[in-house]
Amino acid sequence: MNRFMGSVGLRTYLLLTSLVSIAAILISLFVSYRKMFLTLDELIWLTLVTVGAGILSLIVHLIMTRPIERAIDMISKESQQIAQGDFRGELPLIGPVEFQAMAVHFNEMSRQLNESFQQLRSSEASRRELVANVSHDLRTPLASIQSFVEALQDDLIEDPDTYKRYLSTIRLETQRLSGLINDLFDLSRREAGAESFEPEAYHLDNLIVETLQSHLLQIEDKGIEVEGHIPEGLPPVSIMPNEIKRVVSNLLHNALRHSPEGGKIRIYAQMPKDGFVLVTVEDQGEGIAEEEQVRLFERFYRTDHSRSRASGGSGLGLAITKSIVEIHGGQVGVSSQLGKGSEFWFTVPVVQR
Known part of the structure; x- marks a missing residue:
């Protein structure tokens, strides 16, 4: 039956x-x-x-x-x-009330499934791009080191100055490789939530001055004019000083790398709004296309202008910057036009009294 x-x-x-x-x-x-x-x-x-x-x-x-x-x-x-x-189909609202309610829930389920699968496809594409970029950035210094080491092993270099130059190049490539691996490890720990968050009250003017001093040689080598502006009475912010110093250092390093010789860089902070201080680093570089700005803070993403080995950069600095700022509860972003420079900004919370 x-x-x-x-x-x-x-x-x-x-x-x-x-x-x-x-x-x-x-x-x-x-x-x-x-x-x-x-x-x-x-x-x-x-x-x-x-x-x-x-x-x-x-x-x-x-x-x-x-x-x-x-x-x-x-x-x-x-x-x-x-x-x-x-997932493109949609049920019409027909039949009894119960079936219409079922159709509404079914359509909502279909929409959420579609969004989930789109995110999975996007994540898979990003993963493939990440693997390709990591492979490229690891292979290039390794190939350079291997070629120079083979030349030294085969006794092809007899000139002492050339010998020292080869050793210097090997050391620089090794440092580049070590920096890339450290950045990867650091970013992985941050995304996994392994870093403890212990903020303290700190003044941004001291932090910015300390960061500028650590980049003084680079600033002088390119003849860059740096203008800083911190308003009087700026309240202390709730941050981990070394972490936010790294954020400012990353943004300043990018500004120096893309600024022309004798250019100008501005670093300034604005009074709190909604409990957050806004810090901006402005350069006079080549600018960034609008379609590239949304991807700048992705891991290993670099604009075409900075993808060459000569310009340096692992493509992880801005991703780490975003991770640090978000841990503090702030936001990070960029405003830029081609040929008119760029403004990178981030926010950090004010100490709650």
Whole structure:
């Protein structure tokens, strides 16, 4: 019986239920006639009424169950589409109120699944790009080190100055490789939440001055004019000083790398707004295209202008910067136009008194 019921549709199931009810009524009438509870005329009359009501009930069932059957059929087809990875369909709001509510929830589920799969596809594309970039950035210094070491091993270099230059190049490439690995390890720890967060009250003017002093040689080598502006009465901020110093250092390093000889860099802070201080580093570099700005803070992403080995940079500095700022509850961003320089900014919270 269960196997039979499992092979029929809902509409047939409801019609069979109506027919069973009518048959039960007719059997009751026949038994009543045999027991002399009804006369023959009463039996005929009641039988006609029952059959007529049954036919009318069947017609009503056919009409009323049509929207339900359509709704179930559409849900089934959309479920098959979802199973095949197509989330573009949407169920219409037809049938009883319960089926309309089901359609609303089904459409919401389909939309959320579509968003989840889009994120998965995007993550997979980013993972492939990350692996390709890591492979490139690791292979290049390793190949350079290998070629120079082989030249030294084969005794091809006899000039002492050239010998020292080769050793110096090997050391620089080794430092570059070590820096890249350290940055990767650091970023992985931060994204995994392994870094403890212990902020303290600190003044930004001291932090910015200390960061500028650590870049003094680079600033003088390029003849860059640095202008700083910290408003008087700027309240202390709740930060981990070494971490935020790294943020300022990363932004300043980028500004120095992309600024022309004899250019100008501005570092300034603005009074708190909504409990956060805004710090901006402005340069006079080549600028960044609008379509590239949204990806600047991704791991290993670099604009075409800075992708060459000569310009340096592992592509992890801005990703680490974003991670540090977000740990502090702030935000980071960029505003730039091609040929008009760039403004990188971040926010840090004020100490709550």
